[in-house]
Amino acid sequence: MAVDDIQRFAAAGGNSIRNWNTMQPEQDTLALLDKAHAHGVTVALGLAMTPERHGFDYDDPGAVAAQLEIMRGEALKYRSHPALLMWVVGNELDHDYENPRVYDAVNEVAKMIRELDPCHPTTTTTSGFKPDVNAEILTRAPALDILSFQMYGGLFVFPEQLAASGFEQPFMVTEWGTIGYWETQTTDWGAPVELHSSDKADTFVRAHREILEPLDGQLIGSYAFYWGQKQERTPTWFGMLTEEGNLTEAVHAMQYVWTGEWPENRAPRVAAMLLDGKSAGESVRLAANQTYEAVIDVRDADDGVSYRWELKPESTATTGGGDYEGPIPNLEDHLSDPTAESTMLSAPAPGKYRLFAYASDKHGHVAHANIPFLVESETVIESRTVFVKGDTNGS
Numbered sequence: 001m002a003v004d005d006i007q008r009f010a011a012a013g014g015n016s017i018r019n020w021n022t023m024q025p026e027q028d029t030l031a032l033l034d035k036a037h038a039h040g041v042t043v044a045l046g047l048a049m050t051p052e053r054h055g056f057d058y059d060d061p062g063a064v065a066a067q068l069e070i071m072r073g074e075a076l077k078y079r080s081h082p083a084l085l086m087w088v089v090g091n092e093l094d095h096d097y098e099n100p101r102v103y104d105a106v107n108e109v110a111k112m113i114r115e116l117d118p119c120h121p122t123t124t125t126t127s128g129f130k131p132d133v134n135a136e137i138l139t140r141a142p143a144l145d146i147l148s149f150q151m152y153g154g155l156f157v158f159p160e161q162l163a164a165s166g167f168e169q170p171f172m173v174t175e176w177g178t179i180g181y182w183e184t185q186t187t188d189w190g191a192p193v194e195l196h197s198s199d200k201a202d203t204f205v206r207a208h209r210e211i212l213e214p215l216d217g218q219l220i221g222s223y224a225f226y227w228g229q230k231q232e233r234t235p236t237w238f239g240m241l242t243e244e245g246n247l248t249e250a251v252h253a254m255q256y257v258w259t260g261e262w263p264e265n266r267a268p269r270v271a272a273m274l275l276d277g278k279s280a281g282e283s284v285r286l287a288a289n290q291t292y293e294a295v296i297d298v299r300d301a302d303d304g305v306s307y308r309w310e311l312k313p314e315s316t317a318t319t320g321g322g323d324y325e326g327p328i329p330n331l332e333d334h335l336s337d338p339t340a341e342s343t344m345l346s347a348p349a350p351g352k353y354r355l356f357a358y359a360s361d362k363h364g365h366v367a368h369a370n371i372p373f374l375v376e377s378e379t380v381i382e383s384r385t386v387f388v389k390g391d392t393n394g395s
Contacts, residue, residue, distance in 0.1 A: 004032075004228075005227060005228065005241065005245070006035050006036055006039050006041055007039060008247075009039075009041070009227050010039040010040060010041050012251060012254060012255040012258065012259075012263075013254075013255050013257075013258030013259040014041065014227070014254070014258060015040065015041060015042065015258075016041060016042040016043070016044065016085055016221070016223070017036060017041060017042075017043055017044070017223070017227070018043065018044035018045075018046060018088060018174060018223050019032070019043070019044075019045065019046050020046040020048055020088075020091050020322075021046050021047075021048035022045055022046065022047060022048070022074045022077070022078065023048060023074065024048075029045070029077075029078065030077075030078070030081075033045075033078065033081045033083045033084065034083070036083045037081070037082050037083035041083065042083055042084070042085035043083045043084060043085055044085050044086045044087070044088050044123075044174070044223070045074075045078060045084060045086075045087055045088065046088045046091060047071050047074055047075070047087055047088065047089050047090065047109060048090070048091065049067060049071070049089065049090035049093060049102075049105065049106065049109065050067065051090070051091075051092070051093050051095060051096075051097065051102075051321070052093070052096070052097045052098065052099055052102060053095060053096040053097065053321070057099075058099045058101040058102045058104070058105055059099065059101060064105050064108075067105070068105070068108055068109060068112065071089075071109045071112065071113075072112055072116070075087070075112065075113050075116050075117055076116060079116060079117035079119075079120065084120055085120070086120050086121045086122065086123060086145075087113055087117075087120055087121070087122045087123070088122075088123055088124065088125060088148070088174065089106050089109045089110055089113075089122055089123065089124045089144070090102075090106055090109075090124050090125070091125050091322075092125055092126060092127040092150060092321050092322070093106065093124065093126075094126045094127060094130065094133045095127045095320060095321040096320070096321070100136050100140060101140075103124075103136055103137050103140035103141045104140050104141070106124050106137070106140075106141045106144065107140055107141035107142065107143050107144070109122075110122040110141060110143035110144045110145075111143040114143060121145035121146065122143070122144050122145050123144060123145060123146045123147060123148045123172060123174070124137065124141065124144060124147065124148065125148040125149070125150050125174045125175070126147070126148070126149055126150065127150055127321065128149065128150070128151055128154055129149045129151065129154070129158055129161050129162070129165075129167075131161075131165040131167070134147060134165070134167060146169065146170055146171055146172060146220070147169065147171050147172075148171060148172040148173070148174040149171060149172075149173055149174070150173070150174055150175035150176070150225075151173065151175070151176055152175075152176065152177060152178060152179055152180035152183065152225075153179040153180055153183040153184065154183065155173070155176050155207050155211050155212075156207070156210075156211060158211060158215075159211060159214070159215065162215075162218075168218070169218075170218055170219075170220050171218065171219060171220070172219070172220055172221045172222060172223075173212065173219065173221075173222040173223070174222070174223050175223060175225040175226075176207060176212070176222060176223075176224060176225060177200075177203075177204060177207075177224055177225040177226065177238060177240075177250070178195055178200040178203055178204070178237070178238065178250075179195055179203065181194070181232070181233045181237060182320070185281055187281075187283040187284075187372055187374070188283040188374075189283070189352065189374050191314055191352060191354070191372035191374075192233060192372075193280045193281050193372065194233075194234055194236065194237055194280070194370055196270040196273060196367070196368065196369035196370075197236075197248045197249050197250065197267070197270055197366070197367045197368045197369065198249055198269045198270040198271075198367065199270075200248070200249070200250050201248070201249035201250045201252065201253040201267075202253070204224065204250050204253040204254060204257065205253045205256065205257065208257045224240075224254055224257075225238060226238045226239055226240060227240050227241065227251075228240070228241055229241045229242060229243050229245075230322075230325075231325045231326065231327050231328070232317075232322065232325055233315045233317060233325070234315065234354065234356075234370060235327065235328070235356075236356070236368050236370065240254070242358070242366050242368070246360065246364045246365065246366045247267065247364060247365050247366070248267055248365070248366055248367070248368065249266070249267040249268075249269065249365075249367060251267075252266050252267055252365075265361075265363050265365070266365070267361070267365035267366065267367055268298045268299065268300040268305055268359045268360070268361055268365065268366070268367040269298065269299045269300070269367060270296065270297070270298055270359075270367045270368075270369050271297040271298065271299055272296070272297045273294075273295070273296045273297070273357055273369035273370070273371060274293075274294070274295050274371075275292060275293075275294045275345065275355055275371045275373060276292040276293065276294075277293075278371075279371070280369075280370065280371040280372065283374070284371055284372070284373040284374070285373065285374050285375075285376055286345075286347040286373055286374070286375050286376070287347060287375070287376060287377070287378045288347050288348070288349055288350050288375050288376065288377055288378060289346070289347060289378065290346075290347050290378070291344050291345065291346050291347070292344070292345050292347065293342060293343075293344055293345075294309065294335075294342065294343050294344070294345050294355055294357070294371075295341065295342035295343075296341065296342075296357040296359060296369055298341075298359040298367050300359075300361055304361070304362070305341075305359045305360065305361055306339070306359070306360050306361075307338075307339055307340055307341055307357065307358065307359055307360075308338060308339060308357070308358040308360070309335050309338040309339075309343050309355065309356065309357055309358075310330050310338070310355075310356040310358075311330060311331045311334050311335060311345070311348075311353060311354075311355055311356075312328045312329070312330055312331060312353065312354050312356065313328060313331065313351065313352065313353055313354075314351075314352035314353055314354050314372060315328060315354075331348060331353075333346075334346045334347075334348055347375045348375060349375065350375050350376055350377050351374075351375055352372070352373075352374055352375075353372070353373055353374075353375060354370050354371065354372045354373070355370060355371050355373065356368065356369075356370040357369050357370070
């Protein structure tokens with residue numbers, strides 16, 4: 001996926017993008033299509049039907065008919081553009097849905113497109129591979145040309161799911177990438193543990209080589225997620241770019257996937273990040289007002305590396321399905337040297353936090369990692385220490 005960085009996307013070997021919504025605020029969809037065409041890139045255009053979780057009532061015939069007319073207008077605007085590859089009718093409409101009539105509405109949109117634009121196929125996307133949802137869609141929306149699935153860590157069990165379900169139709173994987181925050185390891189207090197940028201790059205390569213390539217034939221195309229940056233639990237979880245627009249190692253992994261060659265200069269590579277001598281998966285607990293060392297170990301054979309540390313409160317978002325999350329401001333004055341390979345963290349007040357480290361080379365390539373941690377009062381820490389000592393002595 002790529003929205004406004006098509007030149008670098010194409011230079012890395014990408015040949016098709018998709019968006020979620022032809023009516024995205026502040027997006028000029030015609031300009032997007034023109035830019036894609038200028039770089040030899042096709043576009044799967046998203047017709048953003050409103051999901052049930054956002055309050056749409058698919059039992060309301062007036063609302064359904066009005067939405068269909070909006071979709072008709074969007075199809076008429078863009079059906080003849082040379083960059084158009086296909087139409088994506090709704091994105092993960094199955095996410096937290098209860099009313100299957102949403103797929104009756106999808107079918108009406110697909111039928112309308114077939115009448116207005118028989119040259120471009122239609123699909124809809126689902127969150128994961130769910131045989132019961134697939135059956136519902138195939139029954140209620142036969143006008144669709146193919147189904148599309150969106151998977152992250154679940155991609156690694158997808159071949160077994162396909163075989164068990166007997167699903168034999170052609171399909172697309174319209175989102176895949178790193179391990180999702182809903183399926184990863186968590187700390188003792190439930191904070192998701194994010195892969196660092198090098199582990200993410202390795203996951204992209206492994207997913208393509210071990211899962212997607214062997215499905216070639218039944219799989220007719222896939223879109224890696226996400227050429228861009230967005231806040232979703234953290235500012236780094238899914239983006240292949242940083243907030244500043246710099247490239248992470250996942251971009252170079254995809255260039256290798258798309259072209260068979262690594263770039264001449266590659267992003268710095270993360271070996272480890274530690275806080276108080278512990279990694280992200282070790283449920284790091286700190287005492288308020290105490291000081292702890294944080295260090296990131298980054299390897300770069302070609303360039304010197306510059307560093308940046310950031311401290312943020314842990315996200316409290318409960319949204320899902322890629323819904324909007326606002327950015328989380330940094331907490332200042334808790335890091336002794338936020339531009340060094342290692343820094344001293346002065347633990348803030350009791351609560352849940354996340355420490356981020358970035359390492360950049362002179363070519364605009366960035367490595368990153370983060371550690372969630374829990375700050376407790378000094379009395380809680382002391383109480384736990386006394387208990388552990390007593391338990392060790394058998395008392």
